[in-house]
Amino acid sequence: MMTDEIILRVEDIHKRYGENEVLKGVSFDVQRGETKVFIGPSGTGKSTLLRCINQLTVPDSGYIWLNGEEVTHAGPRINQYRQKIGMVFQNFNLFDHLTALGNVEIALLRVKKMNRQEARKKALMELEQVGLSDKVNSYPAELSGGQAQRLSIARALAMDPEVILFDEPTSSLDPELTREVLEVMRRLARNGMTMLIVTHEMGFALSVANEILFMEHGLIVEKGPPSEIPTSQNFTRTRQFLGSFQD
């Protein structure tokens, strides 16, 4: 499903919090339909990097380009770009005062300005996509962690994004719930959704990623297709990080 078309370009992103330089110049290109997985020790800037892409965190320097348009320094137009860059958070961040349907509908109504009928139809379709047709009228507090995360994926999908950023989507879930969320993500990858994923789920990363990027101390230190990890020189540090992975 991958094409040569570059849809997202990340160029020399720097971000510093006081003394602590979290990102020290990160660059990469993303092709349409590609799945890139970021791995590495905690606190190396992976989540900050994702947030810099949709400008929830504003980088100190560097550029983000979406389909050739600059997302950094976009001013109020950022709200248009963010519609095309979906985001799924570690702790879901569902809107607790709205039902599952309301969570998916709200941006369709308020941002895309769809009418009620259209929005409802689209939202119901997205909920079905993630297997939540029977939870339409449930509130977030009434959902399991896995259902909550699938709902937040549906909420992101409803905006018809060009790329979705997943920030440790399964880190707060137990193995069983993790599996149902990964299942949905796997299907998205198969259907050609462009995805950038920060995760510690190595099995999933290796089976789904087109490219693994190993980050450490604010830099991408190693990258390449997952098939090369066991043998290639390019992945010496990654192998060390993964430890027992070789066997």
Place this chain on the structure above:
Amino acid sequence: MSILSQAVIDSLPYLFPGIVTTLGLVLIALGIGLVMGIPMALIHVYGSRPLQYIIKTYVWIFRGLPILVLLFLFYFGIFPLLGLYISAFWIAAVVLGFRTAAYQSEIFRGAIISIHDGQMLAARSLGMSRSQAILHVILPQALRNALPGWTNEYPILLTDSSVCYAIGVAELLTRGNQIVARIHEPMTIFILIAAIFIILNYSGQWIFARIERRYRIPGYGEGDSR
């Protein structure tokens, strides 16, 4: 005994307009407080520095002064100085309203800052502007969280409202006092006044409790088992 109860029955028609005045004061003040308190809280949380300081100063003054001082200040000072000659009732309602606005803005501010950052992030990530996120995501949750604290302003205002006696507003206590001056049965009349305040207070609280239940979200917020 029969004389006492006769005093009660005879007093009621005269006290009734006092009840209306007292409730009028309380409801107008609650309304002023609500209309001012929510924007004040929003400015306090999201506004620019200078605006934040204006709100802080307002709250500082209106929470710092006794009601009676505020009433006299506005009744004898500020309103006449501005050339505004309005009735004691409206001055009292406005002063009570300004005062509760200070308290209410703090209630709403607390409720707004208690909403997790992630709500704003998620709303913005979907392409909402900051004001859309505040209006459609933050406020609906904050207002629900604020409801228990907010409804608490009702008994406070109701009991405070009797101070308006001091500037001659014909509220419940003022009218009771006028009856006492005529029939010299202070005990009977003041017990009656106390009973009416208790009834107004707890029936109001009962209504607000129903409103709180009405707006509760399943599995979310206070008073729900989870």
